[in-house]
Amino acid sequence: MTPQAAAATEPRTLAPPERRLSRVAANEALGAYRLISTHDGHGPADPRPGQFFMLAAAERWGAGADERPYLPRAFSYARARPERPGVRLDFLLEAIGPGTDRLAQLSPGEELALVGPLGVGFRPPEPGSRPLLVGGGIGTAPLLCLAEQLDSPTILLGFRSGAHAEAARLFPDAAVATDDGSVGRRALVTELLAEELDDGPTTVYACGPAPMLEAVRALCAERGVPAQLALESGMACGFGACFGCVVPTKRGYIRLCLDGPVLDADRLESAL
Ligand SMILES: Cc1cc2nc3c(=O)[nH]c(=O)nc-3n(C[C@H](O)[C@H](O)[C@H](O)COP(=O)(O)OP(=O)(O)OC[C@H]3O[C@@H](n4cnc5c(N)ncnc54)[C@H](O)[C@@H]3O)c2cc1C
Numbered sequence: 643m644t645p646q647a648a649a650a651t652e653p654r655t656l657a658p659p660e661r662r663l664s665r666v667a668a669n670e671a672l673g674a675y676r677l678i679s680t681h682d683g684h685g686p687a688d689p690r691p692g693q694f695f696m697l698a699a700a701e702r703w704g705a706g707a708d709e710r711p712y713l714p715r716a717f718s719y720a721r722a723r724p725e726r727p728g729v730r731l732d733f734l735l736e737a738i739g740p741g742t743d744r745l746a747q748l749s750p751g752e753e754l755a756l757v758g759p760l761g762v763g764f765r766p767p768e769p770g771s772r773p774l775l776v777g778g779g780i781g782t783a784p785l786l787c788l789a790e791q792l793d794s795p796t797i798l799l800g801f802r803s804g805a806h807a808e809a810a811r812l813f814p815d816a817a818v819a820t821d822d823g824s825v826g827r828r829a830l831v832t833e834l835l836a837e838e839l840d841d842g843p844t845t846v847y848a849c850g851p852a853p854m855l856e857a858v859r860a861l862c863a864e865r866g867v868p869a870q871l872a873l874e875s876g877m878a879c880g881f882g883a884c885f886g887c888v889v890p891t892k893r894g895y896i897r898l899c900l901d902g903p904v905l906d907a908d909r910l911e912s913a914l
């Protein structure tokens with residue numbers, strides 16, 4: 643494939659080269675998660691499912707007035723709706739540390755700084771191949787916008803508990819598994835995947851914790867099913883400058899923020 647043809651098929655919308663301010667429209671609890679909507683008046687209206695944004699609260703983003711601010715944090719967008727001018731973006735997040743705690747406290751009207759959309763997203767399935775989406779925990783976020791763009795996808799979601807499984811309510815029709823059996827089946831989501839894989843030509847799209855992604859990768863490799871995995875790694879810049887996000891592939895290290903976060907599973911020896 644020529645570089646021009648590759649660029650035309652690559653699921654990447656380019657980010658404006660700047661950090662810009664958006665305004666928070668809503669910040670609501672969704673079980674164990676927060677759903678934050680923000681109006682990005684100057685960003686592209688067509689981010690691609692699987693792409694991400696680097697987010698930071700415009701104020702109180704750091705350890706105090708005299709101390710260094712935190713670095714921005716990476717978040718997949720969960721939904722995008724054109725809203726003139728610009729776009730309304732929804733993010734689903736889990737408060738697990740100082741950055742996500744602060745974002746979880748944002749009030750409507752406050753400013754949220756963002757850079758993006760960044761990275762390479764999911765590619766559509768080949769004609770005749772059934773899309774099968776597999777999400778674990780907060781990894782369900784990028785599958786929401788992907789599900790909206792696909793024709794009748796099969797959606798399998800796994801969560802730790804009933805409070806986390808509230809996120810499944812965002813999806814029109816998903817099979818749910820929980821670790822404690824409080825919602826759906828008491829199973830790992832990869833058990834649901836193993837049962838679904840025998841049903842004709844399929845393309846698997848997965849996002850979730852690394853052990854789940856590795857189980858998906860191994861299962862799909864064993865059954866000869868193509869899979870696209872949205873990976874995570876620590877990201878300081880989000881656009882290729884810091885090399886903090888490198889991950890090993892079969893053909894050497896790549897910067898996940900530039901060449902991912904979505905990678906074909908067969909590029910990896912392991913997703914761990
Ligand atoms: C491309 C991408 C998309 C993401 N999308 C989402 C999303 O949609 N919603 C969401 O809630 N989170 C998402 N994350 C994860 C999110 O960026 C981190 O949880 C966040 O940086 C945590 O910041 P913090 O300051 O709250 O906690 P920190 O203090 O930074 O981290 C708290 C704990 O989590 C660990 N940790 C932090 N980041 C990561 C990581 N990337 N991988 C593994 N462990 C990590 C730390 O080692 C620490 O133990 C995404 C990450 C990437 C790379």
Ligand code: FES
Pocket residue numbers: 876877878879880881882883884885886887888897898899900
């Ligand atoms: S996050 Fe800086 S190079 Fe990828």
